[in-house]
Amino acid sequence: MTARTSNDTARDIPEATVARLPIYLRALITLAEDGTETCSSEELATAAGVNSAKLRKDLSYLGSYGTRGVGYDVEYLRYQIAREIGVTQDWPVVIVGIGNLGHALANYSGFRSRGFRVVALLDADPDRHDEVVAGVDVRPFDELEEIAAEHGVAIGVIATPALAAQDVADRMVTAGITSILNFAPTVLSVPAGVDVRKVDLSIELQILAFHVQRKAAANALAQESSA
Amino acid sequence: MTARTSNDTARDIPEATVARLPIYLRALITLAEDGTETCSSEELATAAGVNSAKLRKDLSYLGSYGTRGVGYDVEYLRYQIAREIGVTQDWPVVIVGIGNLGHALANYSGFRSRGFRVVALLDADPDRHDEVVAGVDVRPFDELEEIAAEHGVAIGVIATPALAAQDVADRMVTAGITSILNFAPTVLSVPAGVDVRKVDLSIELQILAFHVQRKAAANALAQESSA
DNA sequence: CTCAGTTTGTTCTCTCGTTCACAAACTCCT
DNA sequence: AGGAGTTTGTGAACGAGAGAACAAACTGAG
Numbered sequence: 001m002t003a004r005t006s007n008d009t010a011r012d013i014p015e016a017t018v019a020r021l022p023i024y025l026r027a028l029i030t031l032a033e034d035g036t037e038t039c040s041s042e043e044l045a046t047a048a049g050v051n052s053a054k055l056r057k058d059l060s061y062l063g064s065y066g067t068r069g070v071g072y073d074v075e076y077l078r079y080q081i082a083r084e085i086g087v088t089q090d091w092p093v094v095i096v097g098i099g100n101l102g103h104a105l106a107n108y109s110g111f112r113s114r115g116f117r118v119v120a121l122l123d124a125d126p127d128r129h130d131e132v133v134a135g136v137d138v139r140p141f142d143e144l145e146e147i148a149a150e151h152g153v154a155i156g157v158i159a160t161p162a163l164a165a166q167d168v169a170d171r172m173v174t175a176g177i178t179s180i181l182n183f184a185p186t187v188l189s190v191p192a193g194v195d196v197r198k199v200d201l202s203i204e205l206q207i208l209a210f211h212v213q214r215k216a217a218a219n220a221l222a223q224e225s226s227a
Numbered sequence: 228m229t230a231r232t233s234n235d236t237a238r239d240i241p242e243a244t245v246a247r248l249p250i251y252l253r254a255l256i257t258l259a260e261d262g263t264e265t266c267s268s269e270e271l272a273t274a275a276g277v278n279s280a281k282l283r284k285d286l287s288y289l290g291s292y293g294t295r296g297v298g299y300d301v302e303y304l305r306y307q308i309a310r311e312i313g314v315t316q317d318w319p320v321v322i323v324g325i326g327n328l329g330h331a332l333a334n335y336s337g338f339r340s341r342g343f344r345v346v347a348l349l350d351a352d353p354d355r356h357d358e359v360v361a362g363v364d365v366r367p368f369d370e371l372e373e374i375a376a377e378h379g380v381a382i383g384v385i386a387t388p389a390l391a392a393q394d395v396a397d398r399m400v401t402a403g404i405t406s407i408l409n410f411a412p413t414v415l416s417v418p419a420g421v422d423v424r425k426v427d428l429s430i431e432l433q434i435l436a437f438h439v440q441r442k443a444a445a446n447a448l449a450q451e452s453s454a
Numbered sequence: 455c456t457c458a459g460t461t462t463g464t465t466c467t468c469t470c471g472t473t474c475a476c477a478a479a480c481t482c483c484t
Numbered sequence: 485a486g487g488a489g490t491t492t493g494t495g496a497a498c499g500a501g502a503g504a505a506c507a508a509a510c511t512g513a514g
Contacts, residue, residue, distance in 0.1 A: 018434055018437050018438075019430075019434055021433070021437070022427075022429070022430040022433040022434065023414070023430065025433070026412065026430075027414070047414065048414060049414040049415075049416070084437070085433050085436055085437045085440075086436045086437055086439065086440030087433055087436055091432075091436050091439070093432070099331075100330060100331035100334045100335070101331045101335070103327060103330075103331065104326075104327035104328045104330065104331040105428065107327045108327070108328075108428060108429075110412060110428065110429040111429065111432075114429040114432070114433065115432075115433065115436065116429070116432055116436075154439045155432065155435055155436065155439060178439060178442060179435040179436075179438060179439050180435075181428075181431055181432060181435060185253065185337060187250070187254075187274070187275060187276035188276075189276070193442070195435060195438045195439075197431050197434060197435060199426055199428070199431060200249075201332065201335060201337060201408075201426070202249070202335075202337040202338070202341040202343070203246075203249040203250065203253075204408055204424050204426060205318075205320070205338075205341070205342075205343055205382065205408060206248070206249040206252070206312050206314055206341065206342065207245055207246055207249065207424060208382055208406040208407075208408060208422060208424060209312055209313045209314055209318050209342065209343075209382065209406075210245050210248070210311070210312045210313055211245075211406060211422045212313065212318070212381045212382060212405060212406050212422075213312075213313030215405060215420070216381075
């Protein structure tokens, strides 16, 4: 799914582990806010909704940050994970497509608090260029390259309709963006070295629907056999 | 991740395959709209952004719907996948939490076109109960059980702040909802037999940030060694 | 009818991820 | 100091998923 650069430098962390690190980070932040100074792998695993063995193995890829017989120092581990993910400082982000979803994303407060800063909102529709959303001007899409260069943007968010998404992705790539979060319901094709992650509402719902149907079928069968 | 009922009836389809079926379905719909009547696994795989061997293996779990030497009948396969997922008829859905994101979700046109019908929008805040969003009244959260029973709702969407999400989930479960799509940035705990899927914007961004950082580190190293 | 060409369905292998189980390392109490 | 009780880090077994490769099954031409 994710393109790899040929130069795999240090110990590489499994993709599945990377996907869980942000969950651990959030759990640690919550614990810290509650005043907890130390926690065991069991506690943290419960807070993150995973198995404690898995948690320990995941953390072991980062290094040996716990103390046997004691557990993990919440603040210390939090910093180590944040550093590993790379959210000890803010990443500039551009959002393209300021429709319903784009509005919601721009207003999402979790952005700034979790290591991201929206530096620009772009839309191809001139009617939107007057708007100010979440304190940021909506600018013409054409300014993408300029803005990306100015702020050193590496991460772009696509919240356009499906038809526009591939064009937007192409322009992002030429603007030097190497990581794309795609909310448009379409498959993007990008050159190697560019990461794309997809968030697709209706796919998620369809997966749920599949399981609902399966459960319903199982129940019907159970009813039948008990009758 | 996903809770299983003990009664696994028919041939069970791997979770990874289930997650891709909606992608194939979408690709088939696009092909059908373009007037394509038949397609090979290679074509469909390209459209869906996967390897053709994987596609064929995925489809083989559903049955033998292709013809060797010819390929797949687009309309037929489309129907079979839709039937397998369970989106040949509409599923009633409730959305709880009508903030920025809830608005966007309620207005998302992909809902109805992809097998889902929003039967209710709920919010705990009385100030929102006057609103009509996307043609649906916003109702008090307390009416959840009543509405769920009336429409036979099995799927709920949580778009509330993190703090409210667990309460909402608990109420959904007592209201008979067995599948939850959670947009709140928190881990939900639900009884066995209830499926939860999580969509978390800042986690996706953090995963991207990790890869950006890794790429940057790799580049720095390459620069250094070439100097 | 036969044969060349095409494309599916499936088997086999390899990689990746999860879970168990336990030794190593720490704390605290006596 | 020593021993009981905890908790981490990791080796090993196990299971799931990805991809290659190929036999089986179809089409169409001659």
